[in-house]
Amino acid sequence: MxxxxxxxxxxxxxxxxxxxxxxxxxxxxxxxxxxxxxxxxxxxxxxxxxxxxxxxxxxxxxxxxxxxxxxxxxxxxxxxxxxxxxxxxxxxxxxxxxxxxxxxxxxxxxxxxxxxxxxxxxxxxxxxxxxxxxxxxxxxxxxxxxxxxxxxxxxxxxxxxxxxxxxxxxxxxxxxxxxxxxxxxxxxTSPPARPTPVLDLDTLRRFQSETDDVYVDPRIIEYAVSLATATRDLSGAGLGELARYVSFGASPRASINMVLGAKALAFLRGRDYALPGDVRELSRDVLRHRIVLSYEALADDVSADDLLDRVLGAVSTPQVSEPAR
Incomplete structure (x- = not known):
């Protein structure tokens, strides 16, 4: 690319x-x-x-x-x-x-x-x-x-x-x-610098199409699904003590968006393949608004990001490198 x-x-x-x-x-x-x-x-x-x-x-x-x-x-x-x-x-x-x-x-x-x-x-x-x-x-x-x-x-x-x-x-x-x-x-406090148009809409649409073609290893999809599933089943992820803080976990849309986001981040960084780090980097932004916290979480001042830090620590990141050409 x-x-x-x-x-x-x-x-x-x-x-x-x-x-x-x-x-x-x-x-x-x-x-x-x-x-x-x-x-x-x-x-x-x-x-x-x-x-x-x-x-x-x-x-x-x-x-x-x-x-x-x-x-x-x-x-x-x-x-x-x-x-x-x-x-x-x-x-x-x-x-x-x-x-x-x-x-x-x-x-x-x-x-x-x-x-x-x-x-x-x-x-x-x-x-x-x-x-x-x-x-x-x-x-x-x-x-x-x-x-x-x-x-x-x-x-x-x-x-x-x-x-x-x-x-x-x-x-x-x-x-x-x-x-x-x-x-x-x-x-x-100085005269403003105006951005110069760099792309046009046709080029942007082409880039969107090329983003669709970014390769995602099945293990990366499994990783995204594991992260989303862990928010719904904290006990299964070994975080049972946090289960009382979550009323509802993230929907399957979260898994989809982690993978789509990873493809876009990979493309933005000049790669035609996604890495587990792309999913990990975007996971908080994809998941934080999809977790419904309980009243106990609000009472104990526990945020969605606090929970996600623990989830990211509990779910192992797969070892995936550049795909064979």
Whole structure:
């Protein structure tokens, strides 16, 4: 595979980093989601450049960008679009909503009521929008990056587990280091550098197709399944003392997304084969929002990541190297 593919993708990250400082994990996960045709849920306090990151990525890949600020008075038509009566022509015309874009930022998704969340989740899952009696395909490629603010819970509508499961990855964004923050302040108080388009949408679609062809050894699939199964049967993984902290473990969608994510991460790093390390590296992002914690976990201040650290330690990583050519 080599530089022919990894070069443009590295250049894309380089262009985005002209604007974004220190969010390397988030930027990499955004590209993984794009290549694997998945969606991203990002949790972090305000002011950590989540909006700017997806906007910069849209510029670098030459795609369209739209942002929806979710609020409690939003209705589904504000997201998907609606039919408007054209009096002059005597017919109904369709007015498309902001979901008809390549990269969509759904800001503070937990501030909108369930009906609005469902309208967004339909297009995420089905890649189409229903307006009236007609269905319209979403653009291709199509990535939703939804954000949640973990601080304020008043007036919010938390996403149900079934809807959280639609997100391929959930990434936690933390504060920058003092050095990174210095660079952020320096950049933000000077004229902004605009990302130059590096990819076009046809190239991105080709890269998505090539990501599908990345080779995955059956032992890597077994490893992904073992990790997901361990969250459902902690006793079977030798972690019986933690079973009281989990009400429900991860669904089979987690295993699927760990493998799809591993293929995309391998492709991003210039390989045409996945390694167990790719699954391991993405496992927390794939699993953390799919584990339903019990009240005891909340009482004992045990997080999903605390449990996943133990699961990753308990499930042995297979020894898989480069496949024979």
């Amino acid at each position: 080599g530089d022919a593919t990894s070069g443009p993708l590295e250049q894309t990250l380089y262009e985005v980093r002209k604007t974004i400082v220190g969010q390397d994990a988030l930027l990499e996960r955004m590209l993984v989601a794009l290549l694997a045709r998945g969606h991203l849920l990002v949790e972090g306090v305000p002011g950590l450049a989540k909006t700017m990151a997806v906007k910069a990525l849209a510029s670098a890949v030459g795609g369209e960008f739209q942002r929806i600020q979710f609020t409690s008075d939003l209705v589904p038509a504000d997201v998907a679009g609606t039919r408007i009566y054209n009096q002059r022509e005597g017919r109904f015309d369709v007015s498309f909503g902001p979901v008809f874009t390549n990269l969509l930022l759904a800001d503070e998704i937990n501030r909108a009521p369930a009906k609005v969340q469902s309208a967004l989740l339909e297009v995420m899952q089905e890649r189409q929008v229903t307006i009236g009696r007609e269905s319209y395909p979403a653009p291709d490629p199509f990535l939703v990056m939804a954000t949640q603010n973990p601080i304020e819970s008043e007036g919010t509508y938390p996403l149900p587990e079934a809807q959280l499961d639609r997100f391929m990855l959930k990434v936690l964004v933390g504060y920058p280091s003092a050095t990174e923050e210095f660079v952020v302040v320096e950049r933000m």
